[in-house]
Amino acid sequence: MPTFIRLHDRVFSLAEDPFTAVGDEDTIPPGDVIISLTRFQAEGEGLLSEGHSVGVRLESHEDVEALAYDLPQIAVVALAFPKFGDGRAYTSARLLRERLGYKGEVRAVGDVLREQAGFMVRCGFDAFEPADGSTVEVWEAAAHRFRHAYQRSDDGRPAAYAERGE
Amino acid sequence: MYRYDAIDKEFLADRSAEFRGQVVRRLAGELNEEQFKPLRLRNGLYLQLHAYMLRIAIPYGAVNPTQLRKLAWISRTYDKGYGHFTTRTNLQLHWIKLADAPDILEHLAQVDMHALQTSGNCIRNVSADPYAGATAEEIDDPRVWAEAIRQWSSLHPEFSWLPRKFKIAVTASPKDRTAAKTHDIGLHLKRARDGSLGFEVMVGGGLGRMPYIAPTVRQFLPAPRLLSYLEAILRVYNRHGRRDNIHKARIKVLVAALGRDEFASQVEAEWEKSGTASDLPDTELARIRGAFAPKVFETLPTVSEALEAARAKTPAFARFARNNLKPHKVAGYTIVEVSLKAIGATPGDASAEQMEVVADLAERYGQDDIRVTHEQNLVLPHVKLDDAPAVWAALNAAGLATPNMNLVSDIIACPGLDYCALANARAISVAQNIAQKFADPDLAEKVGELKVKISGCINACGHHHVGHIGILGVDKKGEEFYQLTLGGSGAEDAAVGTALGPALPYNRVAEAVDTLVETYLRERHDGERFLDTFRRTGVAPFKEAVYADVH
Numbered sequence: 001m002p003t004f005i006r007l008h009d010r011v012f013s014l015a016e017d018p019f020t021a022v023g024d025e026d027t028i029p030p031g032d033v034i035i036s037l038t039r040f041q042a043e044g045e046g047l048l049s050e051g052h053s054v055g056v057r058l059e060s061h062e063d064v065e066a067l068a069y070d071l072p073q074i075a076v077v078a079l080a081f082p083k084f085g086d087g088r089a090y091t092s093a094r095l096l097r098e099r100l101g102y103k104g105e106v107r108a109v110g111d112v113l114r115e116q117a118g119f120m121v122r123c124g125f126d127a128f129e130p131a132d133g134s135t136v137e138v139w140e141a142a143a144h145r146f147r148h149a150y151q152r153s154d155d156g157r158p159a160a161y162a163e164r165g166e
Numbered sequence: 167m168y169r170y171d172a173i174d175k176e177f178l179a180d181r182s183a184e185f186r187g188q189v190v191r192r193l194a195g196e197l198n199e200e201q202f203k204p205l206r207l208r209n210g211l212y213l214q215l216h217a218y219m220l221r222i223a224i225p226y227g228a229v230n231p232t233q234l235r236k237l238a239w240i241s242r243t244y245d246k247g248y249g250h251f252t253t254r255t256n257l258q259l260h261w262i263k264l265a266d267a268p269d270i271l272e273h274l275a276q277v278d279m280h281a282l283q284t285s286g287n288c289i290r291n292v293s294a295d296p297y298a299g300a301t302a303e304e305i306d307d308p309r310v311w312a313e314a315i316r317q318w319s320s321l322h323p324e325f326s327w328l329p330r331k332f333k334i335a336v337t338a339s340p341k342d343r344t345a346a347k348t349h350d351i352g353l354h355l356k357r358a359r360d361g362s363l364g365f366e367v368m369v370g371g372g373l374g375r376m377p378y379i380a381p382t383v384r385q386f387l388p389a390p391r392l393l394s395y396l397e398a399i400l401r402v403y404n405r406h407g408r409r410d411n412i413h414k415a416r417i418k419v420l421v422a423a424l425g426r427d428e429f430a431s432q433v434e435a436e437w438e439k440s441g442t443a444s445d446l447p448d449t450e451l452a453r454i455r456g457a458f459a460p461k462v463f464e465t466l467p468t469v470s471e472a473l474e475a476a477r478a479k480t481p482a483f484a485r486f487a488r489n490n491l492k493p494h495k496v497a498g499y500t501i502v503e504v505s506l507k508a509i510g511a512t513p514g515d516a517s518a519e520q521m522e523v524v525a526d527l528a529e530r531y532g533q534d535d536i537r538v539t540h541e542q543n544l545v546l547p548h549v550k551l552d553d554a555p556a557v558w559a560a561l562n563a564a565g566l567a568t569p570n571m572n573l574v575s576d577i578i579a580c581p582g583l584d585y586c587a588l589a590n591a592r593a594i595s596v597a598q599n600i601a602q603k604f605a606d607p608d609l610a611e612k613v614g615e616l617k618v619k620i621s622g623c624i625n626a627c628g629h630h631h632v633g634h635i636g637i638l639g640v641d642k643k644g645e646e647f648y649q650l651t652l653g654g655s656g657a658e659d660a661a662v663g664t665a666l667g668p669a670l671p672y673n674r675v676a677e678a679v680d681t682l683v684e685t686y687l688r689e690r691h692d693g694e695r696f697l698d699t700f701r702r703t704g705v706a707p708f709k710e711a712v713y714a715d716v717h
Binding site for chain 2: 063084085086087088090091094098099113115116118119122123145146147148149150151152153160161162163164165
């Protein structure tokens with residue numbers, strides 16, 4: 001089974017991936033699947049009623065608000081990085097966590113490099129599929145590279161101004 | 167001046183360690199150049215024509231003597247003994263070895279400096295009025311807000327991978343010395359009728375291939391809400407800015423495509439939804455404000471006898487005083503403009519020795535304060551009038567007292583084809599030729615305020631669009647040609663210049679500027695600057711004069 005890096009209770013670990021990423025033209029296999037927004041909008045209800053656990057992959061140009069009313073049923077939102085410099089998914093992740101109150105898994109997929117780890121964690125991602133061969137140790141070190149952050153964020157760490165106020 | 171605390175210092179140390187690791191991976195071949203490029207750019211490291219260039223951040227242009235001496239030492243130790251101050255108030259070193267870069271960043275971190283986000287598609291070094299804390303014109307000290315923006319924009323979790331670079335300027339005076347309206351966001355501090363502090367927010371200015379003057383999207387933003395409002399702007403941009411075409415990716419294209427009103431309403435809607443969570447607590451604003459508490463000034467007479475005596479005795483000092491000493495908010499003090507535009511020199515360049523002279527003067531006479539201006543000069547913002555003659559003498563001995571502030575030889579020029587891989591044409595030597603034409607300081611003073619800005623390519627790093635006379639280098643079948651524009655301004659009366667006519671070959675540019683100036687002197691009414699005359703007469707008389715021999 002393929003693996004991914006999971007962040008839970010501030011601990012990174014390697015986890016087996018129960019989800020299969022399924023293309024729009026592929027047949028739905030048994031078990032848990034991650035499908036595109038288009039496919040979810042067409043087939044999501046059916047798949048859920050058949051007992052599949054369903055995740056949705058959002059491309060970076062797709063608005064996360066399109067999922068707003070379905071989020072309670074969605075196990076994973078996979079946010080795609082077509083290139084590692086495409087930063088739209090950071091906004092999508094924050095909106096999922098802060099505005100839409102999403103509690104499920106937010107996974108980074110695509111061109112995912114360790115240099116993004118800190119930004120991702122702080123925007124509320126909690127699952128990662130590194131494309132640069134990063135091990136859990138490397139990923140964790142990258143995510144914790146900075147002892148301080150100047151901004152508030154979604155990983156529970158205090159911002160510099162809050163640290164100063166203590 | 168803001169002093170780094172333990173948190174700021176540890177942040178820089180971590181950044182420095184991260185970059186060292188990335189350089190090791192690059193040198194070991196674990197990262198290829200394509201992967202390494204965006205990483206090194208975020209640390210200010212460019213690959214140029216001859217070598218790596220390191221762009222060191224000078225946040226809002228403020229630097230202290232210890233820092234300036236360190237910059238001098240670095241330029242002497244790792245470069246060729248000089249550096250280039252840029253229009254973003256950064257310092258560029260043009261001859262750096264990749265393997266030295268991590269050591270340089272570590273040396274910088276020792277004096278609370280860095281090269282963070284001086285390049286890349288992120289929020290760049292924030293700029294502010296170089297007269298902050300010294301001019302009587304200002305409503306509030308813009309450095310307080312610029313420092314808040316510096317911290318907020320450093321490795322912002324959501325806005326570090328934008329469609330394109332993003333520049334913010336803060337000004338607080340009616341006279342705009344930051345070119346705020348040519349920025350992605352220009353912030354102009356204002357007071358409401360009830361006395362409360364706020365910002366006029368201008369968004370979507372920019373130069374480059376498509377010049378825009380930023381429209382105002384909000385007349386008055388309550389100051390404490392600054393960061394949440396900036397986040398709303400950045401969020402709309404991060405989501406909707408174009409990423410398919412690098413030349414259409416700046417926020418100015420989004421603002422122009424949506425129209426100011428639609429863009430503003432999207433920002434307002436986003437801002438309402440996000441609430442106040444991102445605003446800085448008042449305690450933190452107060453802490454930052456404390457770092458910029460007014461200096462202790464002596465009670466001095468308005469007129470300095472020492473200065474008046476020197477003015478009477480030394481004509482060269484009198485000329486310097488007329489052009490380079492600016493009014494200070496406190497009686498008996500002055501703002502000293504240090505010219506990095508000596509006739510025949512490279513605009514914005516300073517040798518290590520010159521940096522040390524300025525550092526010494528700031529320590530001895532200038533309350534340890536030095537500023538870099540976007541017009542590529544330095545400023546000693548707090549000098550006693552009594553000390554001005556001594557400061558002038560030391561500057562003069564170091565070649566830093568050219569009395570040409572805002573005059574025709576105070577030229578902005580990009581590095582151009584002499585250094586830059588993007589350039590089509592030389593910019594520095596064009597600037598030198600023009601300065602030589604007006605080397606006679608009497609003539610230059612007679613001409614008065616005239617802003618010449620030169621870019622070696624369409625990317626417009628020399629801000630040619632907003633020059634009173636703008637000069638753009640283009641390549642025509644392998645030869646350098648120059649397009650002239652007139653009537654631009656980057657100040658409070660911002661405008662994009664109008665094309666004069668067909669491009670001119672290299673050897674005709676300085677002569678053409680001379681002709682333009684003669685035309686202005688002939689046409690001007692009393693008290694008119696070049697810009698005013700041009701705006702009154704239009705391009706016709708200038709065009710006729712420059713192209714007369716072609717007809």
